[in-house]
Amino acid sequence: MPVAQVPANSVLPSGARIIIIVSSGPSALAPGAYVVMPELLGKSQGKALAQLQEEGLSAQVFNDYSDAYKRGDVIGQLPAGGVGVPAGAEVVLLISSGKASTPSHEQMLPDVIGQHEAQAVSTLQGAGFSPQIVRRPSATVPAGVVEEQLPSRGSLASTSAKKGTPWWVWALLAAVLVVAGLVAAFALGGSKTVMVPDLVGLTQAEAVKVLEAAGLGVTVVAAPEGDPGVVTSQDPAAGSEVGKSSVVQIAVFQGTELTAVPDVRGKNQSEATRALQDAGFEVRVTRKDSAFVDKGLVIEQDPAGGDGAPQGSTVSIVISSGPAQNNVSVPDVEGLTRADAQSMLLNLGLKVVVAENPSTEVATDVVIAQLPAAGDSVAPGTSIGIVVSTGPPTTVDQVPTPDVVGITLADAQQVISDAGLEAIPVVSVGSGKPANQVVAQTPAAGVQTQVGSKVVLFYSSGP
Incomplete structure (x- = not known):
């Protein structure tokens, strides 16, 4: 992938962690088919990951602060949308953790693209930033040389034009995770620990998917309030460093307490009604012809057996009238x-x-x-x-x-x-x-x- 020529001297808060992509030299495997990197800025983390998987790509995800994007939205990506990448490649996403609680002193962001790794790290640290190194193969950039950086002046300018607000509120990096299951086009170091991703605001399904992709386990507990099905808190907190396979507890508001609906298909009307009423449900009965279910037996029900439904809600059952007849x-x-x-x-x-x-x-x-x-x-x-x-x-x-x-x-x-x-x-x-x-x-x-x-x-x- 060609080196992006990005102007230097963007303004960012001191202490911000800068992602630098360092070439590991040519890949031992020749690239196969290429796919187009989708445009993901502003999309939710769950939707972005799903879209990448549809394209056959995996992702390394970072969380950071932003005053221009709401919590959980994509605020940066490498490569940019529209760029061709090898099928199965791993890309980089930066996810908003919301606004920073305290402001930081602003510093000028150096352009370190083209510098050797040690020089780039020294330059960024000298400017008051904390570099985060990601390595990947490159057929055009020598091993050990910085190929890209995020944020860059180009990425900030692009985001500003799209959002109308400068994307430069950076603070401490909160989490790193790898969405596994696809062959990576570049590799990280062999750390035995991972950083807990920011899960608050994701749906339960999205949070479980993110944790599984990071190699972490999950337990779900009930939250006393919030949006139904959405994570309201987590333990350990986002950004905590834990061992691989550790368990993260998420609190999810489940809404009204639900009761499992009995499966009454195949029962006669009397038995089905009694079973549903005993479970605390009201019953609504309709009938329709069926050539496959004996007359008088339940063909189908809504909600389905095993689904959860509030106590006192109505379960509809359809009773077979037997084979259709000409009236x-x-x-x-x-x-x-x-x-x-x-x-x-x-x-x-x-x-x-x-x-x-x-x-x-x-x-x-x-x-x-x-x-x-x-x-x-x-x-x-x-x-x-x-x-x-x-x-x-x-x-x-x-x-x-x-x-x-x-x-x-x-x-x-x-x-x-x-x-x-x-x-x-x-x-x-x-x-x-x-x-x-x-x-x-x-x-x-x-x-x-x-x-x-x-x-x-x-x-x-x-x-």
């Missing part, structure tokens, strides 16, 4: 004779429930009313209630038909009986109403009916 359109049988109405309905694969009531307007043995109504779409085998006239009433005693839709079948039967009428129950499948709730009636509520007449009550088989 039947209910014919209009009002005004037909009993025999003709029954024949028409039976020929369509429907069942018939007959109630007889007197009528001064409809001839004997002719259908007065029906339920479900003509034109309704029902499954084969559905019961159709018809009311057939027995001719003029034999007594003048008439009562209005009570309105019993919406109450339980038992209560409806009692109300009908108290009115001097007889109830004929007919089960209704697929109404979506609670079991045993009356969903329809004929004659309708308010119709004057002779005492002793029959009222057909359609009641739900359940949701």
Whole structure:
């Protein structure tokens, strides 16, 4: 990679650690394919690492202070975006730790590109800075010579133009980590310790990924407050030096306490409902056809079994209605004779429930009313209630038909009986109403009916 010609004399706080890339000479392996280094400035650490992995690159990550970028965002990168790098190469990212708590005295940043390592280190230390050395192979720069530095005047100017705020609030370097798993294009020294990365503000998944990449273990404890799923604190602190394979504890706010949802797939509705209610959940039931799950069993559920959900929340279950059937359109049988109405309905694969009531307007043995109504779409085998006239009433005693839709079948039967009428129950499948709730009636509520007449009550088989 060619040496970048960067002007010297940028202003930075004293004590800032400067990353210098020192050539280790030509690589023993010839480079293969090249990929384009993505532009990562301003992106979150998690997104930047994910994008690098998509490009087949790994990263050495440093944390430092910045007043121009929020905590966790990329504030610097080597190489710059758009530069071609060997596939599998390791690049350098600088991540913001937020604003520095105390200001430092400003110093002029020397340009050490092209100097030998010892001279560059001496120059930077003499100017009040702390150099951080990274080594990598180079086919064009002699071994031991500085190839690049970060920050440089060029990188500061580029950042300033993009953010509108000078990127020069540098302080102590907080962390170094290596995202492993890809073949590195350059190597570090063989230190047996690593610096703990800054994890606060990352999601739990991002923090675990960063720690695993650094060769560190992780334990997660609950935080009392914060954004759900986000790391609020860590121990050891960012920048601490620990042995490889050490465990870092992160505190994550989990939000509302969650309970594992039972897996009720394959259970019947009664068993599934009982299991979910016993676990502290409400239950919502819907139905759909299935050629693979037996009728009456749970096909699917949401949330899924094993997922966490708040106590008292609703779990939806879908009950199999069995294989799909071609529904039947209910014919209009009002005004037909009993025999003709029954024949028409039976020929369509429907069942018939007959109630007889007197009528001064409809001839004997002719259908007065029906339920479900003509034109309704029902499954084969559905019961159709018809009311057939027995001719003029034999007594003048008439009562209005009570309105019993919406109450339980038992209560409806009692109300009908108290009115001097007889109830004929007919089960209704697929109404979506609670079991045993009356969903329809004929004659309708308010119709004057002779005492002793029959009222057909359609009641739900359940949701």
